Amino acid sequence: MIELETSLVHTLNPLATSNASPLMKNKDLFGASRTPLYNNATFEFEHSDTLANVSKDMGFGFIYSRSGNPTVQSFEERIRGISKAMGVVATTSGMAAITLATLSLCKSGDCFITTDRIFGHTLGFFKQTLKNLGIEAVFVDLQDLKALRAALQNSHAKMLFFETLNNPWLQTYDIKALCNLAHEYNVPVVADSTLTPFGIFDAKKHGVDIEVISSTKIISGGGGGLAGLVLDYGNFNWESFDNLKAEFQKSGKWAFVYKARKEIMLYLGLIANPANAHAHLLGLETLSLRAEKACSNALKLAEFLESQNISTSYPALRSSPYFQLCNEQFNGRGGCILTFSLANKQKAHSFMDALQIIKIATNIYDAKTLIISPSDVLYPQTPLDIQEKLGIRENMLRLSVGIENVNDLIDDIKVALKIADTA
Numbered sequence: 001m002i003e004l005e006t007s008l009v010h011t012l013n014p015l016a017t018s019n020a021s022p023l024m025k026n027k028d029l030f031g032a033s034r035t036p037l038y039n040n041a042t043f044e045f046e047h048s049d050t051l052a053n054v055s056k057d058m059g060f061g062f063i064y065s066r067s068g069n070p071t072v073q074s075f076e077e078r079i080r081g082i083s084k085a086m087g088v089v090a091t092t093s094g095m096a097a098i099t100l101a102t103l104s105l106c107k108s109g110d111c112f113i114t115t116d117r118i119f120g121h122t123l124g125f126f127k128q129t130l131k132n133l134g135i136e137a138v139f140v141d142l143q144d145l146k147a148l149r150a151a152l153q154n155s156h157a158k159m160l161f162f163e164t165l166n167n168p169w170l171q172t173y174d175i176k177a178l179c180n181l182a183h184e185y186n187v188p189v190v191a192d193s194t195l196t197p198f199g200i201f202d203a204k205k206h207g208v209d210i211e212v213i214s215s216t217k218i219i220s221g222g223g224g225g226l227a228g229l230v231l232d233y234g235n236f237n238w239e240s241f242d243n244l245k246a247e248f249q250k251s252g253k254w255a256f257v258y259k260a261r262k263e264i265m266l267y268l269g270l271i272a273n274p275a276n277a278h279a280h281l282l283g284l285e286t287l288s289l290r291a292e293k294a295c296s297n298a299l300k301l302a303e304f305l306e307s308q309n310i311s312t313s314y315p316a317l318r319s320s321p322y323f324q325l326c327n328e329q330f331n332g333r334g335g336c337i338l339t340f341s342l343a344n345k346q347k348a349h350s351f352m353d354a355l356q357i358i359k360i361a362t363n364i365y366d367a368k369t370l371i372i373s374p375s376d377v378l379y380p381q382t383p384l385d386i387q388e389k390l391g392i393r394e395n396m397l398r399l400s401v402g403i404e405n406v407n408d409l410i411d412d413i414k415v416a417l418k419i420a421d422t423a
């Protein structure tokens with residue numbers, strides 16, 4: 001059994017066999033110890049028959065970088081080795097990963113179950129874009145298992161979608177219970193685990209079928225370009241899943257991956273940019289070091305803010321209603337984001353403007369500590385009364401904690417709090 005820190009650096013693909021492609025064994029043609037960046041559109045063939053065979057999936061090779069690319073595949077194989085997922089598809093962004101997963105499961109006339117406590121752009125995608133395509137999101141309070149059961153009973157939902165730790169509320173759920181309940185109704189579970197990266201949350205163990213990740217966040221190494229990931233753990237039996245009947249006939253347990261890769265990714269042009277896949281492969285190698293440091297910094301900052309009588313949300317705080325679940329599901333790690341509230345909007349803005357080290361920027365899980373007002377940045381088009389219903393307030397700040405020295409961050413915050421107080 002190889003531990004995470006080792007598999008982050010070395011691809012040790014459990015499925016590699018002696019006749020697998022060189023990439024499956026992560027061996028470069030020339031022995032380069034890091035997968036080179038293949039930033040090309042097309043691949044040439046010696047013989048027309050070989051291209052014909054590869055096109056028919058009867059032989060290994062790459063044809064055109066919208067259907068597959070060596071650098072992107074190397075990134076996917078590394079993720080497969082780390083996660084023990086059955087299949088992995090790398091996409092242009094986290095939003096592309098969510099698009100790929102939902103359109104591989106749902107078609108016009110279908111519905112799916114989710115909650116409104118999800119990332120703002122995902123919520124917009126569900127409420128506007130999918131709605132206009134005839135796919136309806138049914139919003140349920142997922143803390144309420146009875147409400148979920150009722151929704152499952154009353155619909156032919158094609159998926160259950162939630163975030164393992166939601167952005168920016170930092171709520172979690174009893175994830176095993178959600179998965180078990182969805183499975184009772186033969187509904188696959190899609191979880192966005194961006195805030196609980198590998199080493200913190202084991203999606204397979206908790207019963208998640210399809211995991212989606214914004215690799216832009218911690219995997220990239222910190223702001224190293226956009227990419228996303230879709231992982232199929234091979235748990236779900238697609239045989240009786242209406243929308244994948246044809247794919248099941250062709251490819252059995254690979255039905256979801258087949259549809260995702262051969263149809264939705266290909267036709268919507270969702271494949272990851274090779275340059276970003278290359279950058280994220282490098283980011284992966286230091287993932288666990290950075291996650292440990294950032295989570296430890298975040299806990300110290302949350303404790304500091306709480307000690308100043310500032311209302312602070314962070315799941316690894318004893319005062320958090322999610323403390324127990326955080327211990328059970330996330331190895332006690334609360335992730336790299338915390339939120340806190342100052343007296344009013346003006347003080348919140350004065351505080352942000354007074355910070356020297358901490359930057360005003362909207363990324364999360366970056367190597368640098370970043371701050372925003374979720375009301376301004378995540379819900380700019382949403383009227384304040386609707387924001388209020390979503391639990392978003394103008395005096396609330398979201399701090400994404402990086403890997404700096406924590407004392408420097410505390411000093412920065414102390415000074416800014418003083419300035420905001422007199423503003």
Ligand SMILES: *Cc1c(COP(=O)(O)O)cnc(C)c1O
Pocket residue numbers: 093094095096119122163167192194195214215216217226227228364
């Ligand atoms: C950032 C984020 C996304 C979107 O990812 P992009 O790579 O920016 O497209 C999706 N889900 C969550 C939870 C996120 O934080």
